[in-house]
Amino acid sequence: MLGLPAMDxxxxxADLTEISxxxxxxxxxxxxxxxxxxxxxxEARGNAVAGAAAELLRAAxxxxxxxxxxxxxxxxxxxxxxxxxxxxxxxxxxxxxxxxPTVGLVFYDLKTCLRMARDEPxxxxxxxxxxxxxxxxxxxxxxx
Amino acid sequence: MxxxxxxxxxxxxxxxxxxxxxxxxxxxNREHVDLYFADGSMVSFADDSPEAxxxxxxxxxxxxxxx
Numbered sequence: 516m517l518g519l520p521a522m523d524x525x526x527x528x529a530d531l532t533e534i535s536x537x538x539x540x541x542x543x544x545x546x547x548x549x550x551x552x553x554x555x556x557x558e559a560r561g562n563a564v565a566g567a568a569a570e571l572l573r574a575a576x577x578x579x580x581x582x583x584x585x586x587x588x589x590x591x592x593x594x595x596x597x598x599x600x601x602x603x604x605x606x607x608x609x610x611x612x613x614x615x616p617t618v619g620l621v622f623y624d625l626k627t628c629l630r631m632a633r634d635e636p637x638x639x640x641x642x643x644x645x646x647x648x649x650x651x652x653x654x655x656x657x658x659x
Numbered sequence: 660m661x662x663x664x665x666x667x668x669x670x671x672x673x674x675x676x677x678x679x680x681x682x683x684x685x686x687x688n689r690e691h692v693d694l695y696f697a698d699g700s701m702v703s704f705a706d707d708s709p710e711a712x713x714x715x716x717x718x719x720x721x722x723x724x725x726x
Contacts, residue, residue: 539725539726540725540726555725560724560725563724564721564724564725567717567720567721567724568721570717570720571714571717571718571720571721574713574714574717575692575694575714578692578694578704578710578713578714582700584696584697584698584700585696585697586694586695586696586697587695587696587697588694588695589692589693589694589695590692590693591691591692591693591714591715591717591718591721592689592690592691592692592693592718593689593690593715593718593719593722594689594690595719595722596722597718598718598721598722609721611721611722611725611726614689615689618693622695
């Protein structure tokens, strides 16, 4: 289990989706994909996204190309949207956006989220973020 | 009269087909995976690379799970 308080992880994600209109949904998880919090109200979906994002990260590491350097973040873009994953030594944060996001801004926001979560003291259970997930509601208030 | 109508229809159909082709090709070209490393370096895999062929389906899975 991830050494992170559920409320703090959820708060970090809530802040992330609050400040970034481009991020539709996000999960915070341990490096192996064990979820700590997500923007989904459905826990199973959060788990599935966290697992799939961890698998993407592992496959990207195996794909290599960094000359032995540690992979710290990635963006995978397809016409339907983009997947972003940023990680540190212990955990990762993954987010999905629509097509053609502002890449630098999304990475900046994800790194901020990860730093906020890292700065919190240790804790317990996975939990949904403190606001309803955009990924499930599609409230359409995106600023682009 | 009929001949002009037929020509117009052929030209219109060709324009639509061309636009669809270009749009599809442009969408495919947008597919890529960018990896960023701790030393600040970045590697980009285009959609026709073997690395992207492995990574893009995983990205699509993340997107489909999330939506």
